[in-house]
Amino acid sequence: MATPHPAEPHGAGLGQRLNWLRAGVLGANDGIVSVASLVVGVAGATTDNAALLIAGLAGLVGGAISMALGEYVSVSSQRDSERALIAKEREELRTMPEAELAELTELYRQRGLSDETAQKVAVELTAHDALAAHLEVELGIDQEDLVNPWHAAISSAISFTVGALLPLLAILLPPPAWRVPVTFVAVLIALAATGWISAKVGGAAPLRASLRLVLGGALALAATWLIGTLLGTTGIV
Numbered sequence: 494m495a496t497p498h499p500a501e502p503h504g505a506g507l508g509q510r511l512n513w514l515r516a517g518v519l520g521a522n523d524g525i526v527s528v529a530s531l532v533v534g535v536a537g538a539t540t541d542n543a544a545l546l547i548a549g550l551a552g553l554v555g556g557a558i559s560m561a562l563g564e565y566v567s568v569s570s571q572r573d574s575e576r577a578l579i580a581k582e583r584e585e586l587r588t589m590p591e592a593e594l595a596e597l598t599e600l601y602r603q604r605g606l607s608d609e610t611a612q613k614v615a616v617e618l619t620a621h622d623a624l625a626a627h628l629e630v631e632l633g634i635d636q637e638d639l640v641n642p643w644h645a646a647i648s649s650a651i652s653f654t655v656g657a658l659l660p661l662l663a664i665l666l667p668p669p670a671w672r673v674p675v676t677f678v679a680v681l682i683a684l685a686a687t688g689w690i691s692a693k694v695g696g697a698a699p700l701r702a703s704l705r706l707v708l709g710g711a712l713a714l715a716a717t718w719l720i721g722t723l724l725g726t727t728g729i730v
Contacts, residue, residue, distance in 0.1 A: 518691040520560050520649035522684065524656025526710050528552040529680040530717040532664040533673060537721025540669040549661040553654060561650035568642035575639050578632055579624070586623050593627060594619055600630045659683050677714055684710040 531552040535545055586593050594615055601611035618626035628634040663676040688703035 517648040517652040518687055518694060520564075520652035521656035522687045522691070522706065523560060524553070524556060524653035525659055525680055525683050525687065526713055527556050528657035529660035529663075529676060529710070530713045532660055533676055533714050534717030534721035536664055536672050536676075537718040537723075538725030540672075542665060545664055546661075549657075549664065553657040553661060556657060557650045557653045560653045561646040564649040565642045565646035568640050568645040572640050572642060575634055578634060579628060579636055582627050582631070583624055586627065590619075590623075593623070597627060597630060656683070656687075673718060677711075680710055680714060681707050 528549055532545055532549045535548045539545075597619065598611050598615040601614050602608060606614065615626075625636065628636060660676055660680050663679040664672050667675045684706040685703045688706035689699045691697075692699040692702035
C-alpha cells in the first residue's frame with residue numbers, strides 16, 4: 494500500500510542515513526576551512542610550491558584521520574549508551590511486566606489518548622513487541638536502526654579529504670599572483686554549498702546557514718593570510 498506522502502522518509506534506516514549525511518557534510522566543511530586556512534596562511538609567507546604542497550597534504554591527512562577518529566569515538570559512545578538502555582529495558586520487561594505495561598499506558602495517556610484507548614494500545618503493542626514499544630515511546634530508540642560508528646568515521650574521513658582537495662588544488666594550480674584570490678573565491682562558494690546542503694538535511698533555513706559558514710570561512714582565511722603575510726614580510730620565516 495502506498496503511503497500518502499511518498500517523499501517523506503518513513504522507511505527503516507533513517508537514523509543511520511542522517512548520521513552518515515551529517516558526518517559527511519561536517520567533514521567536507523571542516524576539510525575546506527582547515528586546509529584552506531592552512532595553505533592561505535603559508536601562501537601569505539611564501540610562494541614556494543613545495544612548502545604549500547607539504548602543508549596542504551599534512552593538513553589533509555592529519556585532519557582526515559582526526560575527523561574519522563573523533564566521529565568513531567563519539568558515535569561508538571552513543572551506540573554503547575543505546576545498547577545499555579536496550580538491555581536495561583529488556584531486563585525490566587522480564588522482571589516486572591505489569592509495572593512496565595502500566596508505565597506504557599501512562600505514557601500514551603500523556604500523549605493525549607483517553608484512558609481506555611491508551612490501555613488498549615499499550616496491551617496490543619506489548620503483545621506484538623513489548624521491547625520495541627517501550628524503546629520507541631520511552632527512549633526514542635529503534636533497536637534495528639542504531640547508529641553505526643564505522644559509517645560515520647568513513648564518511649567523515651572521505652568527505653574531509655574531498656573538501657580539503659579543493660583549497661589544495663586552488664592554491665597550487667593558479668599562478669602565484671592569483672593563488673590567494675582564487676582560493677578565497679573557491680572556498681567561499683564551496684562553504685555556501687555545504688551550508689545549503691547541511692541546512693536542507695537538518696530542515697533549517699538554508700540562507701542563514703550558508704551565510705554563517707561563508708562569513709566564518711572568510712574570517713578564518715583573512716586571519717591566517719594576514720598572519721602569514723606579516724611573518725613573511727618581517728623576515729621571521
